[in-house]
Amino acid sequence: MENALLDQPLVPATEALRSTAPVSESEAARLLALEPSEYWLEIARELTWNTPPTTALEGGLGDFRYYPGATGNVSVNCLDRHPPGQTALLYEREDGLRETWTYGELTDATARFAAALQDLGVSRGERVAIYLGNVPEAFIAIHACYRIGAIYSVIFAGFSASAVRDRLEDARPRVVVCTDATLRRGKAVPLKATLDEAVAGLDIPHVIVARRVDPDFPLRGGEHDFHTLLRATTRRAQAVSLEANEPGFIIYTSGTTSKPKGLVHAGIGFLAGAYANVKWALNLRAEDVYWCTADVGWLTFPIFALVGGLAHGATHVIYEGGIDTPSPARPYEVIGRYGVNKVFTAPTALRMLRRAGDAALAGHDLSRLDLISLVGEPLDPETWHWTQGTLGAGRIFLNNTYGQTETGTAWASSMVGLTPTRPGSCGHPLPGYRARVMRGDGSEAKRGELGALTLTEPFPCLARTVWGDHGRYAQTYLSDFPGSYAASDAALIDADGQLWVTGRLDDVMNVAGHRIGTMEMEAALITHPAVSEAAVVAQPDEIKGSVPVAFVVPRGDAQVGEALEAELTAAIVQGVGPIARPARVIVTPTVPRTRSGKIMRRLLRDLLVTGEVKGDLTSLENPDAIEVVRKRIAEG
Template identity: 90%
Template sequence: MEKSLLEHPLVAPTAALKASAPVAEDEAARLLALDPPAYWLEIARELTWDTPPTVALEGTLGDFRYFPGATGNVSVNCLDRWPRERTALLYEREDGLREEWTYGELTDATARFAAALQDLGVEKGDRVAIYLGNVPEAFIAIHACYRIGAIYSVIFAGFSASAVRDRLEDARPKVVVCTDATLRRGKTVPLKATLDEAMAGLDIPHVIVARRVDRASPLREGEQDFHTLLERTTRRADPVPLEANDPGFIIYTSGTTSKPKGLVHAGIGFLVGTYANVKWALNLQPQDVYWCTADVGWLTFPIFALVGGLAHGATHVIYEGGIDTPTPARPYEVIERYGVNKVFTAPTALRMLRRAGDAALEGHDLGRLDLIALVGEPLDPETWHWTQGKLGAGRIFVNNTYGQTETGTAWASSMVGITPTRPGSCGHPLPGYRVRVVRDDGTQAQPGELGALTLTEPFPCLARTVWGDHDRYVQTYLSDFPGSYAASDAALLDADGQLWVTGRLDDVMNVAGHRIGTMEMEAALITHPAVSEAAVVAMPDEVKGAVPVAFVVPRGDAQGGPGLEDELAEAIVRGVGPIARPARVIVTPTVPRTRSGKIMRRLLRDLLVTGEVRGDLTSLENPDAIEVVRERIQAG
């Protein structure tokens, strides 16, 4: 890790956020010091239960139960308990369509859709597949499942028919809920047609289609229209009391060489974890207008909007489509239109806005904005400073966080309004989590020493198993460092306890005996005025073991060529040291990325080493980038 990053002064909470902090500093210190079971029992009591918890934890990692015997319902905590007249959702689509839903309207629709599912024979433990984008129907369908104890599985709207089929074959749902289509950067994405292809030959009893783009799109025999079904269902299903460890949903991780893993999260365990996560990482208040820009198909959205967000009763902006469509000014227009004061997004989205230029900001009143929180990949300090200084006019707090699909929360974060952060770090472990950074032999790394990130104690929102394959769960997460959950990410804790996650362990390269993470090299590149985005990957080397190769997307007015490549190599040397000098710097107009904007570094590595890509490509948004990058590699 570049020494200058670790030595950057800590940034204190802003006065505005400090004034509304949920607890005082001494109380935060007490919570951080509590043993995790005691903390989780305390935080759980802030929620609504049918049978409140009296016992925190039974068992250990791999086989544990939190709040055994306690019962409640997720939908009650997210919907029923809030004033009916309060605005819950402010929906907008990239073509300008808008809807507004109150908590009362959302609760009624959820209860009626839950009754409709029951009428179709859906019972506790049955699976329901949710193949939707960021639309109100996603909130309704998911909370209807929570209401009756059905296990839902969200399928990302950007997946191919093959990827959709894999997930349907594994979960074997009784019902699939989808939209006819969604809009993405001016194009219509035909979800129903993809589903039809994916379902060929599969026995799925019921398909419910929410026709949002083309109200007249045809349905197949036996299929039902979402809105017609909802309108004719007058009965409202009562919430079913569910035990705290009953499974709530399955979410699939994309595999590289094997089939995706269906991670199973406990419904109420997930609620408790996400409620606490949002309390600390967003300091979300009922009066806030809040926008989580993630896609419902990634767990960020259930954590910070669908469950954890609604559990705090705020007003949520939900946006369907590309947030930079039709112009890069669209995010600023949305923030201004609804008076958004808190945003949860990804570093990639901020880099996209920064790359588009500051002119898009002009003329927009973002005066209510006081917090931007982030998750998804390492945050370079340059983007942090642009966000805080330019986008936030020096008055906002930028809270970078870290979590995984498996952990069910972004468990590293600042406690917003209470604890400081360091630009580029992920904050500190929140109350209820115990972290160790370890060397290859399992011994604890020293502060500032890069190692493998582990968690040593269970927590309510940790995935409990892999659907139908618990041995795979144990082998994947609990075998590398017995007694601990292995995140498979490289990280360090600095002298102030701030966590720095530098990427996957695969992205830590051993160059002539020196362990170097890619994050600091990428951060050094992004400080160069010609660079918009950067990704560094390892290339095998007979002498050094591995050498770094940098891929750089230039700013619009930057000129490529050997001169620029030499400058960028020197930028890495200045920022990290001579040992990190890249073997090549490849300037390219585009790189392969996911729909959420993350650069797919493993594809860059594949192209560099073999000239071909392999593994799961279902989350790749821009397939044309593969040929562009291949040509740039060959040109060198």
Template identity: 85%
Template sequence: MDKTLLEHPLVPPTDPLRATAPVSEAEAARLLALDPPAYWLEIARELAWDTPPTVALEGELGSFRYYPGATGNVSVNCLDRHPPERTALLYEREDGLREEWTYGELMDGAARFAAALQDLGVERGDRVAICLGNVPEAFVAIHACYRIGAIYSVIFAGFSASAVRDRLEDARPKVVVCTDATLRRGKVVPLKATLDEAMAGLDIQNVIVARRVDREFALREGEHDFHTLLERTTRRAAPVSLEANEPSFIIYTSGTTSKPKGLVHAGLGFLAGAYANVKWALNLRPDDVYWCTADVGWLAFPIFALVGGLAHGATHVIYEGSIDTPTPARPYEIIERYGVTKVFTAPTALRMLRRAGDAALGGHDLGTLGLVSLVGEPLDPETWHWTRDSLGAGRVFVNNTYGQTETGTAWSSSMVGLTPTRPGSCGHPLPGYRAWVVREDGTGAAPGELGALTLTAPFPCLARTVWGDHDRYVRTYLADFPGSYAASDAALLDADGQLWVTGRLDDVMNVAGHRLGTMELEAALLTHPAVSEAAVVARPDDVRGAVPVAFVVPRAGVQPGADLEEELADAIVRGVGPFARPARVIVVPTVPRTRSGKIMRRLLRDLLVTGEAGGDLTSLENPDALEVVRARLAGS
């Protein structure tokens, strides 16, 4: 890895964040030094329980139980224990529709919707599929499931009918909750029509439709209107006391195989992890106005909004639609309108704002904003500095984090207000986690040495199994380095303990004896003023083992050409070294990406090597990008 990235000075917390830190620096150091089970018992004392835990951990990876015998309810921790008059949600839709919900209204809605689900025959352990976007009904429906012990599964609203059907067939829900439609970039996206196609021939007993775009949307026989059902249900379901390890939700993650994995998380274990994650990565307080830009179908939203966020009692801004519609100034308008103090987003969203130019910032008062935290993919230092200096006018702290759907938290992060960060890094492992970077033979890598990222001890929010296929869980996560969870990501820990995740292990390339991750090559490209986004993949080479090939999305107004491609290749040479010069630089108007904005590098690699995009495509938002890239490859 380019050593200059590791030599950036550590950036300390800002004074306002330091002044409101949740603990002292000495206490933070003590927590970091605690054995994970002791730490997680301390975190448990900050939550509400029916039967508090007395034992932290039983068993080991693959069969562990955290807080065995302890009981409680997630919804109580997120809704009931906060002042009912406090504002919980400030909802805004792309077309300007706005709603405001208090904690009391959310609790009442969740309790009545839980009773309605019970009246429809939903019992503890039954599955409920949630096909909703970022709407208040998602909070109501999900916390209704938590309240009665139903296992929910959020199905991303942008999936095709085939992808939705795969998930319905796997989870076999008793009830599906959806909206008639959603809005995206000024267009109506018909979610219910997609669901109807997906459900054809499936035995699903009840469908509940929240009519949000078309209030007169026609329901089929036997279907229920969400709001009518809620209004007619006067009974409020009491929260069920659940054991800490009972399964609470299924979330599907895709990869190189055709069948998505239904990861199962325990309810109260996930609550403990999400609550602690928000405490350190955001230091979210009841007086914060906070915006998590993630989609409800991406696990960042349950961690940092639905569960971890609400558990801290802050006011949440919820936005439905594309954040750059109708103009790139929309995010700045939202921050200014609501007085947002903290934002949780993805590096891709920041690169999108940076690409649009600083003119959109003009005239907007963002003085309330003090923290931008991130997760999702590697963050290049250029975007880190733009976020602090341009977006944040030098006063915000930029906290890049790292986590996975499987880990249930962004477990590497700065402890906001307490520990520093280094631009481009993912902070450091938080209390309760034990990370180890290893070589291919399983021995520990030296500081600054690229290797495979592993976690060596269980923690409460780690996914417990793959729904219906525990053998697949063991093969996927526990077989490569016995005794450790394998993240399948390439990483290093620098001399200060900062974690750098450079990409998937499949993306690490060995170029003439040099091990390179995609992050450093892409960071070098992003220093060029013509570059908006960059993705680097490896192409097999008979002589050098592998050679890098770069895909670059230019900024607006930039014209592609041989001169630009040569300049971009030179940028990598300057940033990394002559040995890293890419075999090709391919300038394209778009690249395949997920709804959360992550570039799907494996599809670029497939197109480059075989000409076809293989594996699971269900998380792909823009299938047209495959043809664009394929045509560009053929033309060059």
């Protein structure tokens, strides 16, 4: 990693966030120094239990139990314990539909839907698949599962029928809850039709359909209408007492060459981790109006809204659809309309706003906004400074974090209001986590040295297994560095303890004996005024081992040609050094990306090396981009 990134000054907390921090700076330092097991027992005291924990940890990585013997219920911590009159959800759809739900209304609907599930034969340990967008029914259905001890599995609304089927075949749910459709950039995405194709020939006893787009959407024989079922159920299910390590949900993470992995998270263990994560990464309070822009199908949403967010009792803005529809000004309209003061989003969303131009900001009241937290991929410093200075008028604190589906939290972050950050970094390991960067030979890397990111001790929200295949779990996560969890990401920790995650280990290239991460090269490209987005991948080279190739999406008014490609090559050389000079700069109008906006660098690498793509494509949103990129490569 070049000093151009590491030498940027640390950015302290703003005075506004410092004045509302949940603890003092000295207390934060004490928590950071605690042994993880001691820390997690302290966090447990802030939750509601039937049987409080007396022991933190039994066992070790691969076979551990946190809070053994302790019992409670996630939905009670997220719903019942908050004032019933407090606004819980401010729902808005891209076509303008809006709803408001209080905690009391949400608790009542959850308890009655839980009873309806019980009446359909769903019992403790049974699976329920949730195939929904960002709608209130997702909160109701998921917390109904928590309430009765059912194991839920959220299926991303953008998946194809084959991807949905893979997940249903593996989890074997008794019930699937879906909507007739969801809106996305002005179009109705037919979820129920996709589900019908996916379940053909499968034994799914019950399908419950929330008719959100078409109130007259026809149901098949034996299917249930969500709202009719809810109205007909007057009984409120009691919250069952669950042991802290009982499975709460299964979430699938895509593989590159095989079936997706069903990661199993403990219900109350996940609650503890998500609650603490939101406390530090957002300092979310009951008086906050907060918007998590993630999709319910990605774990970011359960961590920072459905569970961790609700556990703090704040008011949540829930948006269904494309946040840039019908115009790039829509996010600013939503923030102004509801008086949002905290946002959790992805770097991709900020780059989208920056690409749209500053004119979209005009006329919108963003004066209450004082925090934007992020997760999902490395954030380039250029976008960091634009967000902090232009979008936030120098008033906000920008908190880039890092986590994985497997870890169940964004475990690296600033402690908002308490610890500093550095533009482009991911903050520092939060209390309760022990991170180590390793060399290939198993020794620990020095400060500032790029290596493999690992976690050396278990924590409550770490995925416990792969559904039905613990051997795959151990092989995938625990075999590379025995005794540690391997993140498969490249990272370094700088002199101030800030964590820099540069991408997947596959994205670290060895150029003539020099290990170079893609993040600093992409950051150098983003600084060019003609560049909207950039991705750098490795191409095999007989002499150097590998060489970088850059894919660049230009801004709309950019002059594309050989002169621009030369300028971008020079930008990388100047920002990183001559060793990073790209073999090619490929300017393309689009790149393959997931629905959440991440560039799929794996597919770029496949197209560059073999001309074909392989592996799991279920998260690819724009298949047409593959042919566009293939042609651009061939034109070279």
